[in-house]
């Protein structure tokens with residue numbers, strides 16, 4: 001078998017390998033060598049890792065198992081120094097690996113501007129996991145500040161990520177506006193103000209004179225004398241192809257390793273792919289063309305004729321909330337004509353550049369929904385003369401009126417060659433083919449076509465193609481926008497509420513460009529929850545944004561009457577309470593039912609009577625059971641050591657303590673707990689959101705159970721010895737859910753999204769646990785009050801009709 | 812027209828609602844903004860749900876029982892649902908709410 005050796009396990013070689021092993025698993029005996037101590041991961045997703053939106057584990061594309069199962073030998077953490085072409089061996093420190101065919105895929109390295117002080121500790125580039133972790137560590141320090149030199153794609157993603165981690169961030173950019181290679185001034189301005197709103201300082205026309213500090217970075221000095229304090233300096237002013245192996249080996253190197261249309265270097269047995277390559281005087285910095293190269297290289301090695309061509313590129317920025325798009329050429333020119341659309345209120349800017357009736361460039365900020373349609377026209381050189389008037393409004397305004405404004409119709413109208421996924425060069429036809437072949441979910445399509453598998457910005461489009469092809473049979477699996485009022489997902493909105501310090505609903509509507517004047521019944525309750533959970537002291541709960549049950553603190557029934565459930569702590573009641581309940585039931589003619597949550601439901605109460613029955617129950621010492629809330633419902637208990645011959649701990653007492661601790665708090669969805677006195681589990685703790693099983697040695701806390709529409713057993717969170725520790729862990733866990741969960745995700749859904757490992761990691765840090773514990777207490781200082789008593793004394797009139805005109809004379 | 816005082820504007824929260832009992836059944840008074848109110852039948856055209864308990868958004872109301880949405884201006888059901896609720900003239904004068912009793916009695920008759 002031929003020996004194929006690859007230097008560099010990056011995005012380009014990773015893709016090449018996939019093509020090879022897929023087409024012909026036994027064609028080569030493969031060895032891959034990588035300087036980073038790991039295999040291939042999705043480098044472009046380091047930005048979400050930095051921002052805390054993803055974990056490193058989530059962006060690994062090839063793990064050890066993958067290499068092993070494809071019989072690929074790996075040498076990770078080893079740097080190749082040169083290649084001996086006569087003996088056909090690759091040289092690593094004191095080892096040699098022989099090859100028949102060699103691929104150089106060493107990528108590029110960050111360009112470090114050689115100003116004085118550039119070699120101080122604390123000056124970093126942004127290329128790999130080590131750099132990312134160094135930034136994360138730096139951001140964890142108190143009052144840390146960062147200077148980012150270079151306001152391009154990479155620098156801004158880094159700046160946004162560091163800011164999300166709480167750092168003071170200053171971006172220095174040497175041009176007059178940010179991302180000047182991809183954006184025009186207007187879009188650059190909008191981007192700058194959006195970043196400034198997040199608290200990032202942006203300085204344009206800023207030239208660094210030196211980086212200064214005593215043994216480590218302390219400040220950056222500009223040519224005009226300005227000094228900016230810094231604990232780290234990030235250099236994102238460009239990249240340089242890593243071509244040194246080419247030079248050492250004596251193959252042809254210009255700015256990078258020169259290759260022909262088949263990715264072959266000047267040595268017929270040596271190939272190169274990725275950012276270390278120069279092709280027809282071009283070098284590369286985005287993944288889309290590298291993936292094309294990878295395919296050509298794999299075909300060449302397998303003896304299939306193929307040829308690399310450069311295609312048009314587009315750019316998006318992976319900073320949540322800064323939607324921008326640019327493609328083609330947008331410099332001004334005599335023969336060129338601009339079409340511009342602005343909506344200052346929505347902070348939208350779109351510009352199309354037209355030459356000879358063809359679209360040659362597009363820049364968009366704030367609304368990029370139609371970007372793929374425009375990009376397709378740039379690539380295809382479509383004649384736009386007939387639609388010039390309405391072009392800027394996008395595909396929804398073209399052609400027949402039936403399709404107007406329907407995004408699905410626009411996707412349906414796209415030709416099969418239209419590109420959907422820019423990173424992987426996947427067009428609509430590839431996706432519809434995969435769908436016909438049985439790929440019916442986003443994950444299937446990803447696995448089959450790679451569409452939306454890299455940067456993910458086309459996920460929405462891929463879903464729309466699925467929806468168009470499958471109709472009702474398509475169930476959306478990925479995150480969708482909150483509702484029709486916005487394109488943002490719940491996760492985006494939560495993050496932005498925190499990041500932009502949005503503290504009122506109008507602020508959310510305005511700053512996040514809501515498309516409706518004041519939301520809808522889907523988003524309003526969600527936003528209300530996010531705001532009260534994130535800003536308990538500043539935000540005022542809005543009853544008008546609550547579903548009737550939570551506004552009227554009772555469950556509405558199908559005939560418009562209500563049910564009333566008083567709290568029965570841990571399922572324990574007294575004869576006096578039962579007498580009061582019975583009396584109230586008689587007075588208001590209620591149906592009495594014992595619930596599945598160890599308490600009593602009084603059904604059929606008229607709205608006007610609610611304050612009266614509450615006040616009766618309050619007088620007997622009872623409070624609202626919140627049977628109607630996205631909040632704490634019940635803590636079920638068993639009789640435990642008080643009575644049971646098997647009980648190991650005071651399960652009833654602990655349940656009551658937990659219920660007294662947690663009641664009144666609002667959560668993303670309802671929250672139910674149970675405590676069982678021994679593993680016989682009479683209170684069904686192992687199918688609750690949080691379950692506690694008492695054992696001789698203490699308490700087993702498990703989470704994420706379900707026993708409603710889904711059935712699921714809880715998973716172990718932690719075992720602790722004392723009740724105090726149960727309190728600490730459970731409270732911190734609930735607060736983590738409150739701060740991060742998506743509205744209407746029960747705990748089991750949230751856990752499956754963020755991963756129990758992440759939760760354990762957060763909670764096992766005692767400091768973080770205490771922080772969550774304290775945050776919960778702050779929230780409870782506002783929200784732990786009996787709403788019934790509150791409404792009886794402050795809002796009772798709202799339960800009465802405004803007026804009674806039935807006695808007015810008929811005229 | 813016979814404008815009848817039914818109470819103070821401030822008695823209804825913005826994006827909230829209160830009902831008025833009349834011979835034509837319960838009428839829901841909705842307040843959409845600082846200075847805009849609408850009056851409709853409180854009874855959902857679907858299965859009679861109490862519309863005054865729904866969520867007010869823009870000039871629309873969503874029924875609390877099964878989420879039908881109605882225009883407060885025209886009473887027409889929105890989207891795919893078909894149905895209409897009665898609407899009545901209501902106005903604000905010196906921060907008081909005035910409802911046209913004639914219109915109501917006409918529909919009661």
Ligand code: SRM
Nearest residue numbers: 555563594595596597598599627633706707708709710746
């Ligand atoms: C009253 C009660 C039934 C009973 O007579 O026993 C009940 C009644 C309702 N449940 Fe329940 N559930 C009741 C215990 C449960 C349980 C058992 C338990 O808590 O141990 C479950 C399974 C465990 C769980 O929560 O998953 C349960 C799973 C559900 C679900 C499914 C939730 C899920 O995510 O799968 C819903 C629907 C929802 O919440 O969206 C629901 C919704 C409802 C609603 C609110 C439906 C509605 O929107 O009108 C019912 C309100 C009736 C009312 O007006 O009072 N109810 N419901 C129980 C009240 C317990 C209490 O004391 O608070």
Ligand SMILES: Cc1cc2nc3c(=O)[nH]c(=O)nc-3n(C[C@H](O)[C@H](O)[C@H](O)COP(=O)(O)OP(=O)(O)OC[C@H]3O[C@@H](n4cnc5c(N)ncnc54)[C@H](O)[C@@H]3O)c2cc1C
Nearest residue numbers: 008010011012034035036044079080106107274275286287
């Ligand atoms: C934070 C970040 C965000 C990005 N975002 C985007 C984006 O949104 N869209 C986009 O299109 N592109 C983006 N890029 C660019 C994209 O990641 C690169 O184009 C791509 O990774 C290049 O692939 P490659 O295989 O050529 O090189 P790499 O992926 O860099 O792989 C090269 C590998 O070779 C190893 N190596 C180098 N020299 C040696 C040696 N002598 N011996 C052994 N191993 C060696 C390196 O350690 C490295 O692991 C981003 C880049 C970064 C850093």
Ligand code: SF4
Nearest residue numbers: 638644647677678682
């Ligand atoms: S769980 Fe154990 S202690 Fe509790 S009632 Fe059942 S058997 Fe008894």
Ligand code: FES
Nearest residue numbers: 855858860874877
């Ligand atoms: S009763 Fe109003 S939607 Fe069904």
